[in-house]
Amino acid sequence: MDVTLLLLALFSTVGLVFTYLAVTERDLVRAVVYSAVQSSVYAVLLYLLRAPDIVLVYIPVSVGLYPATLLFLIGKTERVDGE
């Protein structure tokens, strides 16, 4: 059996769990951190899916720039989602 498939299933499950945590978290900074964990897991997924080009663009964008942008936004506005 190809171990790639096992890792694919495992990491996509971890990504799903962290997506749920990010979407339901009320503290937005923590939501961004959960989203960054999900992005890191997806970077591994893309590597396992034999897409080195996408990994090169995905790591700076989704692990670096998205959280930075969103933290800038949260720093300038409010930190809590909902009442």
Added chain:
Amino acid sequence: MRRVIVAVSIAAFTALLAYATTVAGALGYLGLETRALARMFLALAYNPNLRELTAMSPAAVAAIVWDFRGVDTLYETVVFYMAIISALAIYRGVHKVGGGGSVGLSLIVRVVTKLLIPMNIAIAVSIAVHGHLTPGGGFQAGATLAVVSVLLAVVYSVNSFSRVGVEVSKAVALQSTGLIAIAAVVFTPLIYGVLTGAQAYLMQNYVKVDSGFHFPAEVLGQLISGTLIWLNIAEFLAVSFGFFTVFMLLSLREEVVKQPLLGEGHGS
């Protein structure tokens, strides 16, 4: 804690659904075949025996991005440009970047960042100029260099942009330079065709069946894949400095931008 339980049960439900599908024997086609189109792209990406069809680039993704489906990528570059320009349009009243006396983070962090930034730039340039040989290209390099702008903004404060000589107007100019360079490469065959009266196509890379025009595939024995290296470098400029402008404006403090953006009517 309750949320973790819900998340795990969603994952478990998904696994159950997947198991049921597997047992039922649906989705049997997954993960075995490549499509005929994919085979064609793979076979033609680097194939010196088929001069009229190949892109002469061992990196199949780069070959598709800038040769086989180059017009798509051109269009997407325009979409990217429009998104950046729309973001700039919101900040239209803000002229001056800088002001405010903050000096950024502690000395250790600043020194380490000073060491990291040249490395980051070197890696970005390397990714851009080797895009036609290995994984990489203009988009990847641009995203990598954009990290430098975030580092500058977070670690050194906004003032550092003007200190290293990057201003919004200059960054927009460099971004536009990248776009103009792409246009120049795209229109070169057409201009050649008009001047010499020969048959040549927009965005043409190598000889076609009815057209003799071609960019050099190799220079001094080095494979440069015709238009691919030039388009990658131009895209690198466009993407990286597009992100530079936006992150520069994003890192401005609210007190600086609120007055020009809202005007006098809203009170400040």
Added chain:
Amino acid sequence: MALSTIERFLLTLTLYNLLVTAAVSIYGIVARPSLTKKIISLTILGDSLNVLAIFIGFRVFSIPPELVSEVELERFVGLAVDPLPQALVLTAIVIGLAVTLFLVFLALQVYRLYGTLDTRRIRELRG
């Protein structure tokens, strides 16, 4: 070459996980009140759909679509994954970031005008 049951299960599970991730992030976009949370959910939706597109081009026992000189062309064509989804996703990721930055700027402007990012309160304030 046929896949065993467990291999098919793992592939199906990956596919379903990506789909459910997209569904959860759509819930986040539609149901959460904060504009920031909507933007976070939108980035996750984009990520999961991009990975899904790559997954469509994936095949078991394959190599990346980069021709290495030692590998002959025929073997390369027979082994490599589909490069077309990768080329499309490559540009989609960068444009996704640019569009998200535009949305962030819009959200900042909304905050400047209304003093909140809660869509329910914004609706009340507008009357």
